[in-house]
Amino acid sequence: MTGEKAPDPNKQTLVALVENKPGVLNRVASLFRRRGFNVDSLTVGRTHKPHISRMTIVVDTQRTNVQQIAANLFKLVNVIDVRYLSHEPHVSRDLALVKVRTEHAEAYNYVTEICERYPARIVDMGSAVAIVEVTGSEVTVEEVIDKLRPVGIVEMVRTGIVAMGRGTRIHDTQYEPAYGAITEGSGSSNGVVV
Amino acid sequence: MQLSGSEIVLECLLREEVDVVFGYPGGAILPTYDTMTRYPQIRHVLVRHEQGAAHMADGYARATGKVGVCIATSGPGATNLVTGLATASMDSVPVVAITGQVPKAAIGTDAFQETDVTGVTLPITKHNYLVTDVNELPHIIREAFHIARSGRQGPVLVDIPKDIQKEMAEFVYPEDEIRLPGYIPPDAAEHDAVQEAQKLINQAERPVILAGHGVTVSGAVEELRELAERAQIPVALTLLGKGNMSEDHPLVLGMMGMHGQAACNHAIQEADLLIALGMRFDDRVTGNLKTYAQNAKKIHIDIDPSELNKNVPVDVAIPGDLHTVLNQILPGVEQSNHSEWIGRIRDWQEDSDERDILKHYNEQQLISAQVINALWQYTSGNAITVSDVGQHQMLEAQYYPHERPQTMLTSGGLGTMGFGFPAALGAKLGRPEEEVWAIVGDGGFQMTMCELGTAAQENININIAIINNNYLGMVRQWQEIFYEERYNATPMQNPDFCKLAEAFGVKAVRAEKRDEIADAVAYAQSIDGPTLIEFTVQPEEMVYPMVPTGADLHDMIRRPKPGEVSA
Numbered sequence: 001m002t003g004e005k006a007p008d009p010n011k012q013t014l015v016a017l018v019e020n021k022p023g024v025l026n027r028v029a030s031l032f033r034r035r036g037f038n039v040d041s042l043t044v045g046r047t048h049k050p051h052i053s054r055m056t057i058v059v060d061t062q063r064t065n066v067q068q069i070a071a072n073l074f075k076l077v078n079v080i081d082v083r084y085l086s087h088e089p090h091v092s093r094d095l096a097l098v099k100v101r102t103e104h105a106e107a108y109n110y111v112t113e114i115c116e117r118y119p120a121r122i123v124d125m126g127s128a129v130a131i132v133e134v135t136g137s138e139v140t141v142e143e144v145i146d147k148l149r150p151v152g153i154v155e156m157v158r159t160g161i162v163a164m165g166r167g168t169r170i171h172d173t174q175y176e177p178a179y180g181a182i183t184e185g186s187g188s189s190n191g192v193v194v
Numbered sequence: 195m196q197l198s199g200s201e202i203v204l205e206c207l208l209r210e211e212v213d214v215v216f217g218y219p220g221g222a223i224l225p226t227y228d229t230m231t232r233y234p235q236i237r238h239v240l241v242r243h244e245q246g247a248a249h250m251a252d253g254y255a256r257a258t259g260k261v262g263v264c265i266a267t268s269g270p271g272a273t274n275l276v277t278g279l280a281t282a283s284m285d286s287v288p289v290v291a292i293t294g295q296v297p298k299a300a301i302g303t304d305a306f307q308e309t310d311v312t313g314v315t316l317p318i319t320k321h322n323y324l325v326t327d328v329n330e331l332p333h334i335i336r337e338a339f340h341i342a343r344s345g346r347q348g349p350v351l352v353d354i355p356k357d358i359q360k361e362m363a364e365f366v367y368p369e370d371e372i373r374l375p376g377y378i379p380p381d382a383a384e385h386d387a388v389q390e391a392q393k394l395i396n397q398a399e400r401p402v403i404l405a406g407h408g409v410t411v412s413g414a415v416e417e418l419r420e421l422a423e424r425a426q427i428p429v430a431l432t433l434l435g436k437g438n439m440s441e442d443h444p445l446v447l448g449m450m451g452m453h454g455q456a457a458c459n460h461a462i463q464e465a466d467l468l469i470a471l472g473m474r475f476d477d478r479v480t481g482n483l484k485t486y487a488q489n490a491k492k493i494h495i496d497i498d499p500s501e502l503n504k505n506v507p508v509d510v511a512i513p514g515d516l517h518t519v520l521n522q523i524l525p526g527v528e529q530s531n532h533s534e535w536i537g538r539i540r541d542w543q544e545d546s547d548e549r550d551i552l553k554h555y556n557e558q559q560l561i562s563a564q565v566i567n568a569l570w571q572y573t574s575g576n577a578i579t580v581s582d583v584g585q586h587q588m589l590e591a592q593y594y595p596h597e598r599p600q601t602m603l604t605s606g607g608l609g610t611m612g613f614g615f616p617a618a619l620g621a622k623l624g625r626p627e628e629e630v631w632a633i634v635g636d637g638g639f640q641m642t643m644c645e646l647g648t649a650a651q652e653n654i655n656i657n658i659a660i661i662n663n664n665y666l667g668m669v670r671q672w673q674e675i676f677y678e679e680r681y682n683a684t685p686m687q688n689p690d691f692c693k694l695a696e697a698f699g700v701k702a703v704r705a706e707k708r709d710e711i712a713d714a715v716a717y718a719q720s721i722d723g724p725t726l727i728e729f730t731v732q733p734e735e736m737v738y739p740m741v742p743t744g745a746d747l748h749d750m751i752r753r754p755k756p757g758e759v760s761a
Contacts, residue, residue, distance in 0.1 A: 019376065022324070027316060034317050071500035077321045077341060080376040175375035178368065179333045 007139060011040065012066045013085040013092060013163050016055040017173050019078040020046060021180075027076050028055065035072060038063045041094075041138075043160040051177050052080070056162045058138075080173050085163050092163040094141045095133065097123075101152035102130045110151060118144045129154060199328045200229040200359040203292065206335035207236060209367055212263050214239060214254065214623050216247040220267025221307060223294030225359035239623065239652055242644035244271050246616040248278020249642065251289045253617030256603045257578060258624035259411075261288045261342050268294045269307030272353070273314060277610060280318040282349040284607030285434060286407065288342040289349040290335075291319075297357040298326065311353045320348030328361040336368050345379025346498040347411060379497060380513040383522055390510045391469075391493045392526035398467035398491075400535045401427045404450065404479075407434035407606070408472015408496060408516050410599040415439070417520035418471065425530045428539055430458045432473045433591055436602040441595030447539065448595075451479035452741045453588040456750055457542035459741070462487050463748040464538070470494040472516050475505040476607065481747035495519050549738070549753045552593075558707045560731045562586055562661045565711060567593040569631060569659060572715040577629040578603065578621050582614030582638035585667040588737045590633050601628075612641030615658060619649055622656045629657075629719070636662040636688050646698035649724035657718040658726040660691055663733045671736055675751070695726040702726040 018024050025044055032039055041058040057073075059066050070082045085092075102108040102125075111130060115121050120134035134144040138161055145156070165171060197205065203226055207215070214237040219227045230238055241247040244266040251262030266272050272293040282289045296305040312324045321341050323334045331354070338350040383391075395401065409418050415438055422429050422445050429439050430450040439446050448455040450462060462468065468490045473479070475494075480486045483505060492508035494501075495516055502511035512519055547553070551563055566589050569579075579594055581587040581604040596602045603621055605613040618632035639660050649656065670684040695702035701721050705714040705728070718725040738753035 022326075023312065023316075026313070030316050068500060068504065071502075074376075075498070075500055077374060077377045173375060175373070178371055178373040179330050180327065 007092070007137065010060055010062045011086070012059045012061050013090070013161065014057040014059065014066070014070060014073070014082060015085050015163060015171060016057065016073055016082045017047075017080045017171065018044075018053050018055060019080065019177070020051050020053040021078055024053070024078045027078060028073065031072055031076065032069075035068070037069050037072075041160040043162055045162070052173060052175070056160070058161050080175060081171070083171055085165060088169055089166040090163050090169075091166060092137050092161055093135060094138045094161045095135045095159045096141050096145060097157050098132045098134065098145060098148055098153055099129050099155040100132060100148050101128065101154060103128045107151045111148070114144060114147050118147075120144050195365050196362050197365040198225070198229065198359065199331055199354065199361050199363070200226040202328070202331045202363065202365050203335060203354070203359070204229055204233045204236065205365060206332060206367065207263065208233070210261065210335075210339045212236060212261070215263040215265055216241055216250040216254075216620065217265030218244050218247060218267070218271060220271045220294065222268035222296055222356045223265060223271070223292075223359075225356060226265070226292070226294070226354075237623075239619075239648060241616070242647045243642065244274035245277050245612065246642055246645045246648065248275045248289065248291065249281065249610075249613050249616035250620030250623075251291070252278060252282045252287050252613075253580060253603055253620030254624040255282075255287050255289055255620075256285075256617070257600055257621035257628075259600065260624070261290055261339055262620060262624075263290050263292070265292045266294070267307065268296055268311070269309045271307075272311040273309055275351075276314065276318065277612075279315055279349045279351065281605050281608045281610040281613055283318045283320065285605065286347045286411065287349065288347040290338050290342050291349060291351040293351060293353045294359070295324065295353045295355040298355045299357075301355065311351065315351050318349070319351050320346075322351040322353070324353045325355065325358050328358045328363040331358070331363065332365060333368050333371075337372060337374060340372050341374070341377065345377070379515070380499060381515045381518050383495075383512045383514045383519045387510055387512050388519070388522045389526070391512065391523050394467055394491050394493055394510060395425060395427075395469065395523070396526075396528045396530070399532070400465045401425070401467040401469060401532065402447075402461050402465040403427050403429045404432065404462070404468055404470040404473050405429055405435045405438045406432040406471060406473025409435060409438040412472065412497070412516040414471070414516040414520050415599050417517060417524060419443075420524060421469075421520060421527060424524075425527055426532045426536065427469065428461055428536060430454075430462060432476075432479055432606070433604060434606045435473065436591060437596040437599040440597040442597070449591045451747075452481070453591070453737050453739065454479070455543075455592070456546050456739045456752065457539055459739070459747045459750060460542045461539050462490075463746075465490045468492045470496075470508070471520070472496060474498075474501045477505075480505065481741045481745055481749070485746040548755050551753060554756045558709075560706065560708060560711070560729055562589050562663070562731050562735055563593050564708065565659070565661060565729045565731060566590050566633065568711045569633065569715065570594040572712060572719075573629055573631065577601070577631050578625060579631050579633055580604065580614050580618035580621055582632075582634040583609045583611045584635045584638060585663075585671065585735065585737050586633055586635045586661040588668075611638035613638070615639060616642050616645045616648075618656050618658070619645060619652075619654050622654050626655075632656060632658045634658065634660055635667060636660055636664060636686055636691070637666045639691075640688075643694070646695060646700050646724070646726075650699040653723045655723055656725075658724070660726065660728045661731055662688065662691065662728055663731050663735065664688055665733055667735065668737070670734070671740075674734070674736070675740075676742070691726060691728040700724045700726055702728065704728045704730065706730045
């Protein structure tokens, strides 16, 4: 595996803890749209607590005032906490599934070589195509995608970035809802309520 | 105690001390209307259009400081509230809107009178709810009122499916239990920021206070006066800040901004310190941001952190409640006099006085400024005035000085024509002991004049002054200045407003000459019930000063002095 390139200094990562309730993603998206905030990436997923979801938002500070984003996010009643993760040591990961042509042996060999040198692996093999899964920092994922281009990318999907502070920097909330709690095992706990 | 959803709603309204609701029934809200018959403590005012209900709840809230409540049915009933909610949202007014929704099972099926109301109102409410479980209803209503009236106030909508209004649940009012971890309005300022603010205030040679609506809402009127008087700091008011400090106080400069007092705008541009209190540097008060108060340090205190450094970068940004923060700052503020600075401002004021149209207008035919100033005179400057939007609104701000907060109500941020008359009805119901005047233009009045029916049916004792120039006057003014006098779609063929009022059972009188004003006002004041006066004024008046959109704040188009040729 090659050493990671330095992340783009203009990219800021925000993490928001939000209530896992219907419409919350819509509220955040609507806020970004109506205020004209540009975001590079927004991911949302559930946490170890069924009533809390977590958003990771990556912003290009050259295009958008990140303080305004944070202040406006915090105004949303369902947003419990907002933090700038770029200000502290953190782990940041993106995941891509890349379907590439592998009819020719040299293409296949090239792809397996990439998978040995990068945090990538082949997760599906057909007669003509393979799916490569790559997980790493955004920079790493970009690098792998660039390397795969000459082979012929036919389909691709990315999750967007998720991130977490290193060490004992715990970003959590003690909040328990007064009503309408989503419990483990109840129907809606099987996914994020959006 | 087992109660139905609609009983839960009304029990919650009682506990929130709601004494009047403004609404209009319809299919999806009928269970709640039926239950209302058992709650005579809550007066229901039947409006003629739901927009009127939202504006009435808004006017009630602005006049009382309490939460105003409006009710509508699903679909068109709810969408008709939209303009009123957007108005309340822009001006931070606490309103709770309760809407009926189609039954749960029908949601998402394009059912009759179904609209995604929480979706539609998401950007124009502070928060909103779609109730999906009757057991959550008490918590949601409690939260709705709490969110509406705390922090930066604003409208909250609660959408209740029809079947939930009928379902039964155990009712326990969650008196103290509000758990909103993502909703923590700021209160006190940090020590360092307080010290920095005190230092800037004590060092300033040419300070100006910019006092906005937040002063009224946080109840910081006394603190504002104390700060201004102790350090002898001139006070500029935003449109919604009028009434924060009596306008006959020598330190008060009047309104700032596009149609503000020239002396006030000059003072802001020449200041070395702006102390912005509960205002948001709207484009209508700053003009060109690049040249705005360039030599001034700036302190900005506002309850909404997202307003700080939004339009104008400031030196000291304090998120907090003004009442709390000013009480932190005041002990460290030294006495001062700033007599040289105040002297300079007096010179600008004298220049403005010479240009005042009332000083050199002697015709019999009425002009708007004269009518509004006469209303001030004949109400002893003590009425609650509710203006609409346009030339008359700016002239009200200039020619009706207010002494008390919550007496000048108008749609500032959104500039909603049609706001004035229904908001005045709401204000009167909230403050029945006050004399209330709706001061409206002929254009805006016609947008919500159906509420004459509401005023008559409820016998609401307000006075309506229509300033009728048979034009959409402010738009016409822009056409005169910026569009080479092409008066497209601004001349109005109006009804006979007096006959119209009489058709609704509302007493009316017309005044066309200056010596008819006093009698008309006295007549309106003598009637116990709604009254309308149609003031016929000159058709093509101008509001001065005027800062053209995007121009520098000091670059005002002025009314020529007598003898001067118009620029």
